[in-house]
Amino acid sequence: MAHCAVCSLQEGHPGITLDENGTCNLCNLEVADELLENFTYTNRVFEEFTAAGPNRDGEFDCLFMYSGGKDSTYMLDKFVNEYGKRVLAYTFDIPFESEHAADNIKLAKEKIPAHFVLDSDEAGITTMMRDVFNRPAPQKPGEYLDEKLPCVSCRTFFVIRAILCAIRNKIPYIALCADPQQILTMESNVREIVRGFYETFGRELTGRLFGEELEDVLFATDEELPKVVFPFIAMRYDYDPDAMVRELKAKGLYQSSPLETHCTLYPLLNYYSFKNWGCMFYKLNASSYLRAVKKNKNYDRSTYSIKFPRAANLPDLEQRLQDIIFDIARGDADPRVHEPALVEIFRELHGDENAAHFVARSFLDMRATATRMGIKLA
Ligand SMILES: [Zn+2]
Structure with missing residues (x-):
């Protein structure tokens, strides 16, 4: 499948079209x-x-x-x-x-x-x-x-x-x-x-x-x-x-936590994006980050709760995450294999060791979360 040469959004991503040079409409600023x-x-x-x-x-x-x-x-x-x-x-x-x-x-x-x-x-x-x-x-x-x-x-x-x-x-x-x-x-x-x-x-x-x-x-x-x-x-x-x-x-108005905005449905949100649109939940955010980095080599401001290291190979990382999520959805989760693989992925995405372990475990619990919510996993 074709990916945007600048931000790596793939053809078929909702609302995204690639031009003849392989650049997407977001990178061309058509919006x-x-x-x-x-x-x-x-x-x-x-x-x-x-x-x-x-x-x-x-x-x-x-x-x-x-x-x-x-x-x-x-x-x-x-x-x-x-x-x-x-x-x-x-x-x-x-x-x-x-x-x-x-x-x-x-x-x-x-x-x-x-x-x-x-x-x-x-x-x-x-x-x-x-x-x-x-x-x-x-x-x-x-x-x-x-x-x-x-x-x-x-x-x-x-x-x-x-x-x-x-x-x-x-x-x-x-x-x-x-x-x-x-x-x-x-x-x-x-x-x-x-x-x-x-x-x-x-x-x-x-x-x-x-x-x-x-x-x-x-x-x-x-x-x-x-x-x-x-x-x-x-x-x-x-x-x-x-x-x-x-x-x-x-001003004494804030106590920070690296996981402050963590949503317990994050694994299911990823499952939804992969199942219906073949991408991870934060794909637009990751692509927007890649776009900014390509424009400005010194760009390192984090506008999102998740950071995207510039070296991360997005399509590869996405493929690994999708394979694991589908395994978990089918009930084929093997924590001994999947937990370290997930930690590795979230280390690349979040750059924070505690967050990576925390999020990895929440993915392994995805089926239980779905059952509690009455959500069917195909
Ligand atoms: Zn693009």
Whole structure:
């Protein structure tokens, strides 16, 4: 199969086409116009938000999606203590995530004068994930990010819960702290987010998950709906995670852990991407890293929780990971062989010894995780 000469994305990857020189549309920057439009809109909304006075219809100026990770802790502090906004800090308890963020949320509660709420719906989000994983193979060629559908759906699920919470409390803005790469791929219009969910999951399941309240969003006027603000847009050219962590630690707002954003479904997310699209879950991130390295030999900034050493041979590493995941899915796992092989792969990806062992073991548990979730492995 043909791979992009620059970033190694393969032909047939959702949303990717190769030109006659073997360079992909992402490397050729053919998506630039679309991105620019998205940037212009989100920039405008952010300026409108920072200039806006207090919300006269309710007690909060914005609902802030607060995960407890470094990005959102950094911004929550800025919103409350620098911009002087009255903030409802909204956290959705994602049942699939390890609990490293909980300590940071506790620190933030002590030091940032916002109103904190913790929302959850384990039954609902599990039902939705089961639906995604147990679907028949998707139609080819597919669209950009289709290989990450379970992950994207999980995020959309709790963004919709936050949208409903904002509407109930008459809050005009929702702040979402995705990193600059994620923002490029995120819908910024509330009605479009909801419409997209209906399209993916259908009316019956969507109604079961969110009730009739959500249908009203489809028919509301723009003025009645909250706007999504992406605060990292303003700093997209100097997004520097290491500097943010230093500042947060100096303020006593952060305890770091190398596995802080670890999702317990990571092995299943990889299984989904390999089974349906022949690639690993973090393929776009890895390719984006390769692209940056080829442009700038000194590039070493890590924008992701996973690092990609420049020497890693991506297609080879992917093949090894796929073979092992399929063995595990079939029930042919041999920990004595597979565990060291997985550790080797994640050492190359993460560059961290503890993380590599931790992630390797979570892959060996993949079948148990699937059974617990009601997910069938073909
Ligand atoms: Zn490419």
